[in-house]
Amino acid sequence: MIRLLLLAFVSTLVLKGVVFAESGPVFSDTGPEAEAYGASRGYPVPPFEYPPGDGQDFMVGTYSHFDKVHPMRTVQKPATPSVLKRTGEEIVPVYQYDGRQKAIGDYLDTHPVTGLLIARGDTILFEHYRYARTDKDRFLSQSMAKTLTGLLLGIAVSEGAIHSIEDMAATYVPELAGTEYGATPLRALLHMSSGVAFREQSYQPDEDIFKLHVALLGNNPVGAIAALRQINTRDAPPNTRFAYASSETEVLGLVVSRAVHMPLADYLATRIWQKLGAESDAAWAIDTTGQEVAYCCFIATLRDWARLGLMLANDGAWNGQQIVPRQWLLDATTVPRDSYLRNTIAQSWGYGYQVWILPGERRMNLLLGIHGQGLFVDPESKLIMVQTAVRKLPVGNPKSPEAMALWYAVVAQYGHR
Template structure:
């Protein structure tokens, strides 16, 4: 190589290197600038991509081609009450997207692999006040309100704690009929509120998601038109199979009763109470909504809808023990009690309540020495919280099956990798 050629090659390499650095910096800047949107996702054609992910009806909403729209526009399918946002929103900071690897099925995978494999509509990872990762698929965006399903149960339980602090509920050891007199004389009416919080009433309620179980009956009662009043529907489940707080058994009916208690003691719609007590106090950026039945009562075992960043704000509040920027929003001790298994409640421990999870006050507890927990809803709705590192992972999805344990195991594997790889700098 002669001198001129060598000089040209060196100049070319310098230019390419400079361009590469600039491109990398630009890519990093883009990654830190805002959410990443995609029009596609795993098996997008089956989810109705060619039709623009069409919205069906309440009766067809569970069909695969309608799931994406159902889980991001549920409040267009059924009446819902608005949960007013904060007058002034609190903003997350942003950081460049980290590389995240996890192991599952004997393979080392990336977070991009995860999104290609799973029908995830939204995935947001935040550490305290900073968003590290925010991706949307299936033509969804940060403006869509995503359906919570049973993640709403944890929200309901936090409102019960606030109502106790407000003095309108004297004790969670009071029986339900103390506050919902229409249930007097029923088995649920004779059950302590604490047992409902623990999903341990001892009243029989079957939840198999086969369309023929008790949750299907309750859903038809509440969402049918004209439907039944919730207290009338609840009263039909009146067979006791165990003493209160001796056996854990998942039952959405128990959260519905907690909602009835809230309405009774506060004298205000649950959505309004949530807006006043939590939603506005954590600087939410968008109105949320909560589906209501034919009587105007919020369906508190499910059907809350919010944008991902507001779910992340709520997760951050939980990570900080109920305190938002120095102000107690949820009583701190309530949150500790809600996410801890006491020595007298062995039936709620991880590995006992279920093969993997434990259970607190309407929240799922992760195994291990650290206090970590997760809000769960069918088809893959999840908010993971690690108070120790202030990491939060919000995950919304449209899984074909109501309960898919293999898919959930992969999400847990991703979460554990997030805590391991991104939590180190927070310790």
Template sequence: MRVTTRPAIPRRSALLAAPMLASACGAPWPGRGSPFVYRGGIGSRSDGPMMSQLSTPGGGFSTANRGNWWQQAYSVDSFSRLDDIWPSTRSAAATTPSPLRRRAGEPDIGFDGAPVHGLGRFSIDDYLSRNPTTGLLIIRDGEILVERYQYARHDRHRLTSFSMAKTLVAMLIGLALEEGHIGSIDQTAASIVPELLGSEYGATPLRHLLTMSSGIAFRETYDGRDDSAGLSRLTFGGQSAGGAAVPPFFNTRVAAPGRRWYYASSETFVLTLVLRRAIGRPIAEYFAEKLWQPLGAEADASWLTDRSGLEIGYMGFNAVLRDYGRLAMLLASGGQHGGRQLLPQGWLAAMTRAHFSGAETARWFGYGYQTWIFPPVEGGFALLGVRGQAIFVDPSRRLAMVHTAVRPDARDPGGADLAALWRGVKRHV
């Protein structure tokens, strides 16, 4: 087995020690927030739980910048306009948005709360008073059942995805494969991006990048000193231009490809390099043409980029809540929308089955192609991002739930409460 070392990653600003400062929090959230006001079936309020940690003394929200965007006190602002703070590019909306029906009155959904916030039987109002959610959308078969916003967020804010973006990259890899831009997922990354020749990532087949099993060491612990912080500095932090120079910074092989699962955003970044080179044009443009516009997206989406304009892919996709819902419905409907097969059915099936079990990931979820897979007893799959970003999908019910949040910690245990809410939603449906 060949073992190589990495060059030192430049340390530029405290920024990017960002992804990742941790603060443990397991107690119920203080403060319930004011009543929701409904307009056109959409519930919103200007506050929510944890206002003492998230807002200014006057009840507003501090403006974020590149130096503080990850800090809890600035996250309400930054997580809803990350594409204003960092370089980004757009995927244009559809000329005519596809209609979404809206149920007359929210369903009465109850759930059994997770121990982290206290056991008991709770409502959606209770959930939102226990969790720092910015947006919540529950949608079934194109009908919105619930749409809520907290902390003065609204339906025009582009809310950030964090690692939910990884699943979008896998979707686009499948389209590029179907169209012949990529010959096979058993090709190595260097066969498409020759600049990666001689690197461990370059020698890795795409199949094992898709399943996070390259066997290349990468530490993603969100402590501000890990490899994910280094990757951030090298990409949207402004130090890379075109991306191919980044993978050699992560170049120590510890296992043969396909033998060992380990979560690593660098795997997705290499896939992004491959995708961009394979299609020969910006990923945001390809995404808009193949998925965003055919879905009937009502607003532009955005992608964070490096200095060259390359979409970084492993995070940094931003969209309005209902458009996330349209995307979730595509996944819940077997890749079909409006009578068209937008995603190859076979590829979607491969993406959303567990190539590594929960026992192998040690995360409860199994893992497919850049997608988290619920245990068989639960069914379905999820797109997940740190600090509370999630899309849960149950194709058997044509049901999905979109959740954006400003949780205080990348490893925040409140996600258990979200999973409990999802079980309650499925029971109701």
């Protein structure tokens, strides 16, 4: 609806493959290494998800049409979307990186970004799409979905469906009784500190994360319960050591769906998506048993990702109501300075309830996904930045800190109301 209203009132012009709309989103049919990403073939979608590390020419198509390569359950939108205003003149942030000053256009010309949106309060300040993607495309989250699972667990606690995060996982998922994950408190799973051995670093075939993904979404899937029961070696007590593990989120997804007696997608639709006033249906990938893949594989439009971020920036409130309990979000995004949950992947980075906590005194958090997905949130200024991307490397891209440099510059220049 918002898109139709904009099209009714704005004029457009085309220049060098970029479509500019006055007070509207900006579209480009190209981007860095566009031909390698399949530009001349219309950014094709493969018949099945390509193996991690292969198929650069399929990445744009797969990451914006994931529902064409895997079964997914719809997350229904509400009848009426919430209103996002738009600034009269697009912002042009500048930032320092690699010894020189850059503008946001330099960032887009350097990184394989499919969509980038910056908003403050209820107003869009910047909205660009690349590689022939549009504001109708639904972009893949990767591990940004983990935070959704954490939010749903908090809502389930507030509704009494989950008694306490000190409960063991097997309390809600009896099929995990007798396993190490079954004997792990929910708090430890929220903090990625179960102590159960699980290797997830480079996303190569020899790692546990690759095997788990194949077990859920591969050619011969076995489903979440069977896959998790095979991950059963504990090498540290719960709540003592951080170790990033998507399997822990998968356990939490099972806990929530069993506790509330409905699929995660339906619970998300009724408790968050419709209350956000999302403008489009979203979708969540499901395994062979019909269980959502809780650690990843959620798709939504860029503006709906922005609505989620703005709700988080308002400590759970949006569209005239408290959607996620405020205290849950405060607990989820606050870690004591001397906690083992500090210095997780970098100096002073923290990890809360399935969400990254950025360094510094200011309480900022980040939803993060491999290959360049990110949703940055600053509750103090109600400022957010959401990026979807198709980086060739899952992690460890030497240029990835540039997104952090851009974000901190955006906060410094526009973090006011």
